[in-house]
Amino acid sequence: MTALFEGLLRLGDTTLILSHRVSEWCGHAPALEEDIALANTALDLIGQAQMWLGLAAEVEGAGRSADDLAYLRDVWEFRNFLLVERPNVDFGHTIMRQCLFDQWNGLMLNHLSGSTDDRIAAIAQKAAKEAAYHTERSADLVIALGDGTKESHARMQSALDAFWPYVGEMFTADPVDTELARDGVFPDLASLRAPWDARINEIFASATLHKPDSAFAHQGGKSGKHTEHLGHLLTTMQWLQRAYPGATW
Amino acid sequence: MVATAAEVWAVLATVPDPEIPAISLVDLGVIRAVEWQNDLLTVTLTPTYSGCPATRVIAMDVEVALRDHGVQNLKLETQLAPPWTTDWISDAGRAKLEAYGIAPPQPAGGPAHCPLCKSQAVERISQFGSTPCKAQWRCQTCLEPFDYFKCI
Secondary structure (H helix, E strand, C coil): CHHHHHHHHHHHHHHHHHHHHHHHHCCCCCCHHHHHHHHHHHHHHHHEEEEEEEEHHHHHCCCCCCCHHHHHCCCHCCCHHHHHCCCCCCCHHHHHHHHHHHHHHHHHHHCCCCCHHHHHHHHHHHHHHHHHHHHHHHHHHHHHHCCHHHHHHHHHHHHHHHHHCCHHHHCCCCCHCCCCCCCCCCCHHHHHHHHHHHHHHHHHHHHHCCCCCCCCCCCCHHHCCCCHHHHHHHHHHHHHHHHHCCCCC | CCHHHHHHHHCCCCCCCCCCCCEEEHHHEEEEEEEEECCEEEEECCCCCCCCCHHHHHHHHHHHHHHHCCCCCCEEHHHHHCCCCCCCCHHHHHHHHHHCCCEEECCCCCCCCCCCCCCCCCEEEEECCCCCEEEEEECCCCEEEEEECCCC
């Protein structure tokens, strides 16, 4: 498995799994506008997943399609961040997870827009324009809910405390990331941390939220070691293709 | 039977966008190139939003329209770069959007006025609307909610 294929799977699987999690809100959000916004965010993310996994399949050259990668791999073959497979819990958790990811994704896409691989740059330039709307929305909502009522503040702080140990994985380079950064295909992940922290600190200050002090970071998603939650998610997401192999419409 | 690139563009100018049938695919700016090489016609398309479900329907509609006009040997290509922008919506397309009740995209990031009563007193309800490309706004004068085609 080449570093390029692995790196593309990480981008594709992270957007795919987050898309599925966000789509679980369809028909259940606390307000109609939020329901629509979440569904549209999920749709954008699945579009990005299609592009990343499509390129991953092309790079692999084994005759697999983006759909094959999405629907016919099992848990240990997925390379998404652990953060995005965490359950939705409540609206506050969903928005906090989205904000932590959106801030990372915005920075990542800006760097990838200048990737030495033209195919990656083209996807990133396209995705960055859509992701800008996600980044703005999740930050606004974290501020509104964090600096909202006693109840909404408590829920946002509890969401932040719960997700904080999953933040570090987005910035921790392993040999795959290092190889891709050496060739200018990906940015140096550690270099994204300072601008991410700067923006997140501003958001949390406005939201009156306390950033946890712990630097502990769960690892494993990028190498296929997942929490139990991913398997449950895949049983729902992949059910149709597993029950009726090759089904189309 | 269409034989020249100009004739192909003319056919495509009659194919409506599947989500917003008031404007054509040419108005929308998703047709990036039309090229004949001997008897092979290549049409290059670009998606609006990457996850927009209309993208596949657009490709199918283009194929159906061109086959109806006698094109036998057709190749559809997808081009991502440069990424589609709302700046590529034609002036005619903008006018048609407004007449249809959708405020066209503006550099300022919000509608110039209500597409129905033309009042400039408008407010944003949500940055996300009925499709990925639209936001929800409301007119404070006539009180009607309306879609705004947001810039990307």
